[in-house]
Amino acid sequence: MKRKPVFFIIFFILAISSIVWGAQKTITTYTWDANIHVQPKTYTISFADNIADFTATPSTAGAVSVDTVNNTATLGNGVGNSCGVLWYGGTNNLVAQCSGGKCDFGCGFRAYFEFEDTYTGTHGDGFTFTVMNGANNDKTKRGGPSTCGSAGGELMCYAGEGNTTDGLGLQPPKMAIEFDKYANTGISANACDGGRNDTNNNHMALIFWGDNPGSNCCTGVPNISYDNNIHGAGTWGSAAVPRNSATADSTADGSRGYYEAGSSTWLNTNAKHPFRIEVTRASTTNTNGNYEYNVKAWIDCTGCNNVKAAYSASTPQIDRTIELTPALHTNFNKMIFGFTEGTGGALQNILISNFIISFPCSVPCIVVINPTSRLHTAGASTGNTVALTVNTGCVWTAVSNDAWITVTGGASGTGNGTVTYSVGANTGTVRTGTITIGDQTFTVTQASGCAYSISPASRSHSYTAAAGQTVGVTAGAGCSWTAVSNDAWITVTGGASGTGSDTVTYSITANSGAARTGTITIAGQTFTVNQAEAPPTCTLTANPSIVPYNNTTVLTWTINNGPANGTWTGAPGGTCGAFSNSTGGSCTTSARTTPGANTFTLNVSNAEGSSTCSTTIYVGCQNYRVWNRLGGTRDFRVNGVCRQVNNNSEITQAANRLNPGATIIAYASAGTCATPLGIVLDYNDAMNVDIAINGGDADCRVNFTGNHNATDR
Incomplete structure (x- = not known):
């Protein structure tokens, strides 16, 4: 395959349907704002605000991608033999009266973006930022190689027939600024691929649409659009076929549209390049009867991203004026803008960021x-x-x-x-x-000319769910009406709309709370639904929930949808007996002598129904066996009895264990319990580590490990 030049091209394609850029002269004084009477507010289109309106649909698969999170686009994506486009396709009445991607060209525009090629191999073939006329182009079109040509990366999806059924490609008038990173020297014999008349140096150049030759690349494939990016194609000074800028046209001030920096590879550095372009479009004809277009372009400029004002901080590398015939100028009243790219064997991965374009003369029609x-x-x-x-x-x-x-x-x-x-x-x-x-x-x-009535006007329900409830509607023939529930627990299941007399059917959900009232609006009338209170429900808690052996606890209850009567299951005893007409209360159980889980259940009831609630307490052992785990031999006093106990030996005895309310005191080892160590263990300490609810095994055995510290044994 023929290796294609890395035309790192910003083909800023102004496909201007009515601009032929005829009298091409240098304008050294940029008088945009003074000439076009810029409105106080300048509206913009940008990646930051409008990234979702940019489409890559006609591209080679994978060649162009859009990142709607970071508001960037990537051209090439390392795909070989590709032809990619990224057109703006939005509708915005505030900005240049854009509709379906076609925007008013007006008096011109200002655009800015940054680009960098992050591909690490041989770079090619380049990309363009294109503006083409909206009269005979649309966002579904692209350029690119013919069926009989080679890969065609040098066309950069700007020149060539592409996907157009008439074989004319992106039709003129149009314009592009190219950033060429791969030289395609010479000129192809039939212009369908190959040489673009490049120099060997990286360059930035302004191009249009060539000579439109009448021959064919191959049978049935006209080459009318294939020289669109060949430098030197076209005629200098022509308002119908403006000349594509070439190295032979270069001047120091860039007025002829072709710019080369000092290094032959100045665009191959994988660095980010800020780029700005300003196009001024005349609203009246010049002495030749044509319309002038001035194009200024800056590369690697500083502080040039404000497109709401003209830029004058540095001299543009390109500053060229052309003129177009009235017919081309008219076609260019609407323009389509975006990017194109192409690759052959050399690849690219061009990241476009911070794109923004403004239309200084854009005045929205505000009604x-x-x-x-x-x-x-x-x-x-x-x-x-x-x-x-x-x-x-x-x-x-x-x-x-x-x-x-x-x-x-x-x-x-x-x-x-x-x-x-x-x-x-x-x-x-x-x-x-x-x-x-x-x-x-x-x-x-x-206002309505109908009269409506409903029957009945209200209905009362129990707390249970109900379905198939009906309301009659009386209305004159032809009078339409609707039935709409105004509460989530009421659903219109039939007759949600009707004409004349009819029936509305509704259902209600079960009520779990207080008595409630809701409505259905039927034919403008209010139907009221009353639903009784739900049966009582309760909550029950115990304090404490861990109880020493032969101790009591306090049970506390609250009742919703009360008052209600209550009875007990689980025999809490004590002061906990049956009650009536209560919304809440408390009682004290009898002393609990059943170690482990004790569950109590409260049964509440009233005229609306009944329900239950429960709580569980955990009762400690009658007494605990305790082992010395203080790390050495100690004296211990248990219930008044002093014993010297080795480490990991039992402190308690069958007749002398740790009972509720009792305490074990540790002393220095002497057999006399004379010198206390300030280390004690009480019944509650042992109970809290042994009891099942705290993760213990409830076997009534613990290790004495420190002051009020124990572990389950």
Whole structure:
């Protein structure tokens, strides 16, 4: 395969349908703002705000990708033999009246972006930022090689027939700034691929659409678009076929559109390059009867990212003026902008970031209507008016969106105006219609001519769920109505809408709380649903929940949906007996002498029903056996008895164990319990580590390990 030049091209393709860029002269004074009377607010399109509106659909698979998280795009993606495009395809009335990616060219634009090629191998073939006319192009088109040519990376998806059915490719007028990183020297004999008349140096150049030769690349494949990026194609000074800038055209100030830096590989550094372009488009003809276009471009500029103002901090590397015939200028009233890229055997991975474009003369058509809505009685009415205020020169229309509303005056206009409308008599329900005036909506609401009644007006239910409940609706023939629940626990299951007399069916869910009231709006009437309180529910807690042997605990309860009566299961004893008419309370159990889990259940009931709640306490052992694990022999006093005990030996005896309320005291080892060590262990210490709820094995045995410290044994 033929190796394709790495035309790292920013083909800033201004495919300008009406610009032929004829009289090509140097403009050294940039007078954009003074000439075009820039509005106080400049609107922009950017990757940051509009990345989702950029589409790579016509590209070779994988060649172009969009990162909507980081707001960047990548061209090439290391894909060989690729042809990729990234067109803006959004609709935005605030910015250049863009619709489907076609924007008003107006008096011109300013654009900025940054790019870097992160590919580490041989770079090629390049990319373009393209603006093409919207009259005979759209965002589904791309350029690229023919079916009989080679890989065609040097075409950069800008030149060539691409995917167009007529074989004409991206049609002129159009324009691009290319950043060429791979030299394709010479000129191909048939221009369908191969030489682009490059130098051996990296360069930035302004190109258009070539000579449009009439021959074919091969049978049935015209080469009319294949010289679009050949340097020197076209005619210098022509307003119909402007010359593509070439090295022979170069001047020190870049006015002929071809720029080379000092190094032959200055674009192959994998560095980020800021780039800015400004295009000024004339609104009146020059002495030749054509329209002038001035193009300024900066590469590696500093502080040049503010596209809301003209840039003058440094001299542009390219500053060229061309002129276009009136026909081409007219075609360029709408433009499509975006990027193209192409590869052959050499690859690329070009990251585009911080893209932003502004249209300094873009003035959105802002329509203000007064009033924005009106209420009407059920009768017919005529001569109703809406005042409209809009920018001078903005064209608008007024269209009724409903058959009963008729626009009788001011169906279209330019600038400020008045819309007159009439409404027909209403014999049905309240109705709402609209008139679209410019991009604003005027709302018409007309009162109902119908009368409605429902039967019954309310119904009471028990707390249980119910279905198949009905309400009768009486209405005149042709009068439509709806039935809408206003509460989540009421559902309209039938007759949600109807005409004339009919029936509405509804269901309700079970009530788990207090008595409640909800409504259904039926034919503008309110149907009331009452539902009784739910049965009582309760919660029960114990304090403490871990109880020493032969001790009591306090049980506390609360009752929801009370008051209610209560009885006990589990025989808590003590003061815990049956009660009545309670919403909450507490009692003390009898002394608990059953070690382990003790569960108590409270049964509550009233006229609405009954429920239960439970709690479990854990009762300690009658007494505990204790082992010395203090790390050495110690004296211990247990229930008044002094014993000297070796480490890991039992302190307690069958007749002398650690009982509720008792304490084991540790002394220095002497057999006399004379010198206390300040280390004690009480019954609760032993109980809390042995009891099952705390992870113990409830075998009534523990290790004495420190002051009020023990471990389960």
